[in-house]
Amino acid sequence: MAGNEFDLINRYFKAQPVGRKDVVLGIGDDAAVITIPENSQLVVTTDTMVAGNHFLPDADPVKVAHKALASNLSDLAAMGAIPAWCSLALTIPTVDEVWLKGFCEGFYKLSEYYHVQLIGGDTTKGPLSITITLQGFIPAGKAICRHGANAGDWLYVTGNLGDSAAGLDVILRGNSPSNDIENTLLNRHYYSTPRVLAGQALRSVASAALDISDGLIADLSHILKASGVSAVLNANELPLSDELLQYAGSREAAAKLALRSGEEYELCFTVPESHRGALDAALAHTNTPVTCIGQIRHGEGINVMWEGKEVDWSLSGWDHFSS
Amino acid sequence: MAGNEFDLINRYFKAQPVGRKDVVLGIGDDAAVITIPENSQLVVTTDTMVAGNHFLPDADPVKVAHKALASNLSDLAAMGAIPAWCSLALTIPTVDEVWLKGFCEGFYKLSEYYHVQLIGGDTTKGPLSITITLQGFIPAGKAICRHGANAGDWLYVTGNLGDSAAGLDVILRGNSPSNDIENTLLNRHYYSTPRVLAGQALRSVASAALDISDGLIADLSHILKASGVSAVLNANELPLSDELLQYAGSREAAAKLALRSGEEYELCFTVPESHRGALDAALAHTNTPVTCIGQIRHGEGINVMWEGKEVDWSLSGWDHFSS
Numbered sequence: 001m002a003g004n005e006f007d008l009i010n011r012y013f014k015a016q017p018v019g020r021k022d023v024v025l026g027i028g029d030d031a032a033v034i035t036i037p038e039n040s041q042l043v044v045t046t047d048t049m050v051a052g053n054h055f056l057p058d059a060d061p062v063k064v065a066h067k068a069l070a071s072n073l074s075d076l077a078a079m080g081a082i083p084a085w086c087s088l089a090l091t092i093p094t095v096d097e098v099w100l101k102g103f104c105e106g107f108y109k110l111s112e113y114y115h116v117q118l119i120g121g122d123t124t125k126g127p128l129s130i131t132i133t134l135q136g137f138i139p140a141g142k143a144i145c146r147h148g149a150n151a152g153d154w155l156y157v158t159g160n161l162g163d164s165a166a167g168l169d170v171i172l173r174g175n176s177p178s179n180d181i182e183n184t185l186l187n188r189h190y191y192s193t194p195r196v197l198a199g200q201a202l203r204s205v206a207s208a209a210l211d212i213s214d215g216l217i218a219d220l221s222h223i224l225k226a227s228g229v230s231a232v233l234n235a236n237e238l239p240l241s242d243e244l245l246q247y248a249g250s251r252e253a254a255a256k257l258a259l260r261s262g263e264e265y266e267l268c269f270t271v272p273e274s275h276r277g278a279l280d281a282a283l284a285h286t287n288t289p290v291t292c293i294g295q296i297r298h299g300e301g302i303n304v305m306w307e308g309k310e311v312d313w314s315l316s317g318w319d320h321f322s323s
Numbered sequence: 324m325a326g327n328e329f330d331l332i333n334r335y336f337k338a339q340p341v342g343r344k345d346v347v348l349g350i351g352d353d354a355a356v357i358t359i360p361e362n363s364q365l366v367v368t369t370d371t372m373v374a375g376n377h378f379l380p381d382a383d384p385v386k387v388a389h390k391a392l393a394s395n396l397s398d399l400a401a402m403g404a405i406p407a408w409c410s411l412a413l414t415i416p417t418v419d420e421v422w423l424k425g426f427c428e429g430f431y432k433l434s435e436y437y438h439v440q441l442i443g444g445d446t447t448k449g450p451l452s453i454t455i456t457l458q459g460f461i462p463a464g465k466a467i468c469r470h471g472a473n474a475g476d477w478l479y480v481t482g483n484l485g486d487s488a489a490g491l492d493v494i495l496r497g498n499s500p501s502n503d504i505e506n507t508l509l510n511r512h513y514y515s516t517p518r519v520l521a522g523q524a525l526r527s528v529a530s531a532a533l534d535i536s537d538g539l540i541a542d543l544s545h546i547l548k549a550s551g552v553s554a555v556l557n558a559n560e561l562p563l564s565d566e567l568l569q570y571a572g573s574r575e576a577a578a579k580l581a582l583r584s585g586e587e588y589e590l591c592f593t594v595p596e597s598h599r600g601a602l603d604a605a606l607a608h609t610n611t612p613v614t615c616i617g618q619i620r621h622g623e624g625i626n627v628m629w630e631g632k633e634v635d636w637s638l639s640g641w642d643h644f645s646s
Contacts, residue, residue: 030401031368045354050449078353126373127450
């Protein structure tokens with residue numbers, strides 16, 4: 001009875017390495033059954049990656065899997081949630097065992113690290129695409145939302161910005177990376193670090209947060225619109241890696257990349273003046289660098305400052321439909 | 324800042340009609356936040372439908388949406404769960420407003436009927452495909468699983484079987500339905516009724532259950548393997564509609580269709596002898612016809628009986644990878 005579809009699901013996905021006690025029923029029935037911790041709320045996110053749009057069709061499946069799961073982990077991080085369970089909808093043109101093996105390797109390495117159990121999904125035939133629905137939980141009422149920013153709050157980001165866009169640029173030029181710098185940027189594009197621990201630590205200090213998936217300007221706009229405020233963004237303060245500075249050739253070019261670089265999976269968040277002193281202590285155990293890049297104001301829009309003057313760099317975020 | 328992608332999501336998906344009190348945060352943040360009822364477990368299922376595989380690329384989007392959500396509702400029904408929240412990952416080649424409007428019409432009609440709130444998802448550019456992750460809940464410990472069947476239990480199905488395969492046959496012949504019978508079968512293929520109320524009612528009487536998505540023989544095999552038992556299936560007892568009997572031309576041809584017809588979304592379930600008397604009472608308020616089609620035995624495999632003799636009809640289920 002078992003056709004290829006069933007065989008495939010059984011072989012690769014039942015072998016997933018994480019076994020959580022709160023999973024009452026995992027892969028193999030019509031649906032999974034799980035138990036949520038008491039006094040907790042469920043946090044749910046979904047991301048799709050399509051070959052030819054979010055990654056090249058011949059991209060290394062290890063990297064593709066990492067990116068697909070990392071983007072979801074990053075969404076939960078931005079809420080301050082603890083990731084726990086995921087469903088994988090995998091659409092593949094053919095049953096390519098080498099590809100599947102690589103995909104599982106990348107997927108399981110990351111899921112194991114964050115103790116996320118694959119509880120089900122669907123494997124179908126069609127143009128290559130990956131949809132993951134990741135779930136986690138959070139103490140009731142403690143989610144960090146986009147709508148909590150207030151005038152006077154300070155604007156922060158984690159890590160460095162711009163490396164992902166530079167890495168994508170290396171990929172799209174179609175050649176192998178020609179030096180160590182390009183190779184580093186390429187890996188930063190593929191192997192982003194979801195800020196899961198930092199997100200949880202920010203629950204007690206941040207007034208609003210999101211992860212940078214469409215570019216800082218585009219994503220910051222979401223916070224501003226949801227909160228009904230504006231921001232002054234000092235582009236001179238943007239955290240830029242040495243590799244990006246060398247690749248871009250100038251600090252200004254690097255800053256422009258950093259402002260619109262999508263798929264960074266760093267967090268952008270706001271902190272009230274009263275909580276600013278607690279920020280370093282809250283993040284101390286997470287080993288996450290953060291940089292203050294501006295401040296929230298009344299009004300609407302973003303004022304980008306460069307060397308003390310407001311600039312109009314005609315920045316726009318990453319839009320999969322306009323590309 | 325808002326590109327087409329954001330506009331589109333806002334316009335069509337924020338208009339979803341269901342507002343549940345347990346949704347703390349719905350569409351519009353990095354993730355949704357929901358509250359699970361006390362003493363309940365979460366039940367999660369995912370189904371993908373790909374254009375050209377699960378439906379024709381030019382299929383009516385109203386019907387496509389119904390089928391995509393109904394297949395997920397059917398999975399929760401098979402567990403005995405109460406559907407509540409869903410995420411939609413929609414991949415579309417272009418922003419076609421007529422198509423989107425039709426899709427939302429079909430999706431919202433069904434989601435409203437079952438009081439399922441769309442809490443998030445992802446809209447991406449690429450070959451048309453739809454992945455829905457549907458969640459619901461169930462009193463702790465009450466899920467109906469596949470592994471609970473025992474020798475002696477009676478084997479049942481809800482509704483009629485075979486109409487979906489006949490309707491698909493009408494579609495694949497490529498012409499418009501030529502008469503009322505073909506039109507009825509076509510609609511049964513597209514507008515299956517997920518057995519949500521029946522599934523909940525079966526919690527107290529069924530020992531195992533699943534929904535028929537790959538064909539009765541294929542799906543029954545899942546129950547048998549999971550439970551370590553076999554079944555005798557009396558094909559003369561299969562519930563067949565008048566339309567199917569007329570379309571197939573003979574009772575035997577109709578029965579063969581019924582055994583392998585996928586995407587029926589009827590339930591197949593087993594009932595211990597001791598609970599058989601309670602079955603009618605449990606289902607009374609659900610207006611769901613059920614038919615006993617066989618019995619569970621020790622051993623393995625399925626013995627299909629026709630007019631008192633075992634037959635080998637070389638039946639196999641629907642495998643999207645072998646087609």
